Amino acid sequence: SQQGEEDPQALSIQEGENATMNCSYKTSINNLQWYRQNSGRGLVHLILIRSNEREKHSGRLRVTLDTSKKSSSLLITASRAADTASYFCATNSGNTPLVFGKGTRLSVIA
Amino acid sequence: DTAVSQTPKYLVTQMGNDKSIKCEQNLGHDTMYWYKQDSKKFLKIMFSYNNKELIINETVPNRFSPKSPDKAHLNLHINSLELGDSAVYFCASSPRFGGGTDTQYFGPGTRLTVL
Numbered sequence: 001s002q003q004g005e006e007d008p009q010a011l012s013i014q015e016g017e018n019a020t021m022n023c024s025y026k027t028s029i030n031n032l033q034w035y036r037q038n039s040g041r042g043l044v045h046l047i048l049i050r051s052n053e054r055e056k057h058s059g060r061l062r063v064t065l066d067t068s069k070k071s072s073s074l075l076i077t078a079s080r081a082a083d084t085a086s087y088f089c090a091t092n093s094g095n096t097p098l099v100f101g102k103g104t105r106l107s108v109i110a
Numbered sequence: 111d112t113a114v115s116q117t118p119k120y121l122v123t124q125m126g127n128d129k130s131i132k133c134e135q136n137l138g139h140d141t142m143y144w145y146k147q148d149s150k151k152f153l154k155i156m157f158s159y160n161n162k163e164l165i166i167n168e169t170v171p172n173r174f175s176p177k178s179p180d181k182a183h184l185n186l187h188i189n190s191l192e193l194g195d196s197a198v199y200f201c202a203s204s205p206r207f208g209g210g211t212d213t214q215y216f217g218p219g220t221r222l223t224v225l
Contacts, residue, residue, distance in 0.1 A: 033213060042200055042216030086151060097166055100153040
């Protein structure tokens, strides 16, 4: 069954602006991961946050996790046209496969 | 280059045909997966193999049969193709199954179109 649910489904911003995407999930997790998918390509892992972590940074990416609300957010700062892609959250709940959400389609307009 | 590779990249075929998609990873990972991504971009796991053994078989028609000759390869054979099988199929691998912090490495995908 589907675990992660991203919001919004689509987001369009100007280059240089920040982009925020949210992910909600239903059951307890070990970790939550964010992936990016460029058009016509496979998914690429961006960042992983463990259930005992609240915030994590990687370059222009900032991920937060609120296990009490079962939600996570991905913030991309100072967006670039090259950030245009679909972004998926995926949850890991122990000895089970990752469960992916439906993704947020981000368009960054130059 | 170290990677997950799939062949073919595009596959166009008639309903009722049988086709195969091949996947290879040279990352030394123990676990491989097949996913199906539909037109709405929803990514759903189909199968997972750990060290050549099937460990996950989601609700997939038995027309789909995965085969893992060794832990670096996971092929997908589809019999009697149907229109609804049209999708992009992704192969992926991870160091271990249920490793907690393991991330997955995806192949470039195979776009299957059934006419």
